[in-house]
Amino acid sequence: MPELPEVETTRRGLAPHLDGRLLTAALVREPRLRWPVPDALPQLMVGGRLERVERRAKYLLFRFDRGCLIAHLGMSGSLRLVPEHTPWRTHDHVEFAFEGAPRLRYNDPRRFGSLHWVTDAPEDHFLLSGLGPEPLGAGFDGALLHRLARGRRVAVKAFVMDARIVVGVGNIYATEALFMAGIRPTRAAGQVGRARYDRLAEAIRTVLGRAVTMGGTTLRDFVGGDGKPGYFRQSLACYGRGGEPCVQCGQPLRSERLAQRATVFCPRCQR
DNA sequence: ACTGGCTCCTGAGGGC
DNA sequence: TGCCCTCAGGAGCCAG
Numbered sequence A: 001m002p003e004l005p006e007v008e009t010t011r012r013g014l015a016p017h018l019d020g021r022l023l024t025a026a027l028v029r030e031p032r033l034r035w036p037v038p039d040a041l042p043q044l045m046v047g048g049r050l051e052r053v054e055r056r057a058k059y060l061l062f063r064f065d066r067g068c069l070i071a072h073l074g075m076s077g078s079l080r081l082v083p084e085h086t087p088w089r090t091h092d093h094v095e096f097a098f099e100g101a102p103r104l105r106y107n108d109p110r111r112f113g114s115l116h117w118v119t120d121a122p123e124d125h126f127l128l129s130g131l132g133p134e135p136l137g138a139g140f141d142g143a144l145l146h147r148l149a150r151g152r153r154v155a156v157k158a159f160v161m162d163a164r165i166v167v168g169v170g171n172i173y174a175t176e177a178l179f180m181a182g183i184r185p186t187r188a189a190g191q192v193g194r195a196r197y198d199r200l201a202e203a204i205r206t207v208l209g210r211a212v213t214m215g216g217t218t219l220r221d222f223v224g225g226d227g228k229p230g231y232f233r234q235s236l237a238c239y240g241r242g243g244e245p246c247v248q249c250g251q252p253l254r255s256e257r258l259a260q261r262a263t264v265f266c267p268r269c270q271r
Numbered sequence B: 001a002c003t004g005g006c007t008c009c010t011g012a013g014g015g016c
Numbered sequence C: 001t002g003c004c005c006t007c008a009g010g011a012g013c014c015a016g
Helices: A004-018 A041-045 A142-149 A156-160 A171-181 A194-213
Strands: A023-028 A050-056 A059-064 A067-072 A078-082 A092-098 A103-107 A114-118 A254-258 A261-265
Touching: A004 A050, A004 A059, A004 A078, A004 A194, A023 A041, A041 A067, A041 A114, A142 A156, A142 A194, A156 A171, A156 A194, A171 A194, A171 A261
Parallel strands: none
Antiparallel strands: A023 A092, A050 A059, A059 A067, A067 A114, A078 A103, A092 A103, A254 A261
16 A cells, blocks of 8 residues: 555644654564564563654654554555544554554555564664665755666666665656656666666656645545555556556556556556 | 576456 | 456565
8 A cells, every 4th residue: 555655644634633652551462574573572662651752764663762663554454533433444453552642553465564673773683684776865866876877777667766776766656767767667776877767767766755735645545644645646657557648648557567567657657 | 696487375357 | 147357555586
């Protein structure tokens, strides 16, 4: 489900309610996520104070005074605030109770998400240690992409979706950014020139930034921490529009499978 | 070092 | 109504 804008939307929805709160209880109903949730998670966490909710790539970092909860939403996960005594829904796997705040529920039908507890610096955790730069932060630009792409034969779409290169660019936004930059997704990463990587980096920033502003993209059921859907779907020019006319030239958009992912592009505008 | 393919899992939607 | 097939917003892992 969530790409970077959806994760950031979740963070913004949760932080005002949870920052500074004391964790009074944690319940794991279903530990079988991407990695098993340790039995000891509640006893490790309860009694700790949540200092702040941060985001790194598509991971949410719940920084407590005594450690850090690293949460990933996988493809179908969500973290929502619900009133106490809200009936359990299917796939509500974990619940956290904070003093003076609604309950925090982790729901994930496909269970591709994960929860890790660390007491060392989360940046050193194996899930985070190899990650590339944040696309909306400093240290990401066309020069970086161009340099890392040298000699690479992988398709440029897979290249920008590789979290070691740049984080947070999932299938929707990779598709949109390549369309905006006029680059064909199947082109080898090493065959894209510097000027075009400048345009691509700018397109990635623009697309992700706009999506964050609009609360992310709700395809079927994404909701932010406040339970509201995202509105970026209406802005999608390419993703999910295979066969429909290109908004720039009117040609039918082509739909292909690339690296096991649905890929849409305009055969005329994207070269 | 790269690359492509497979995998985890449930649910929705289309065709028959 | 039901069954079977395909596909879905991620990304770690593995063989070649």
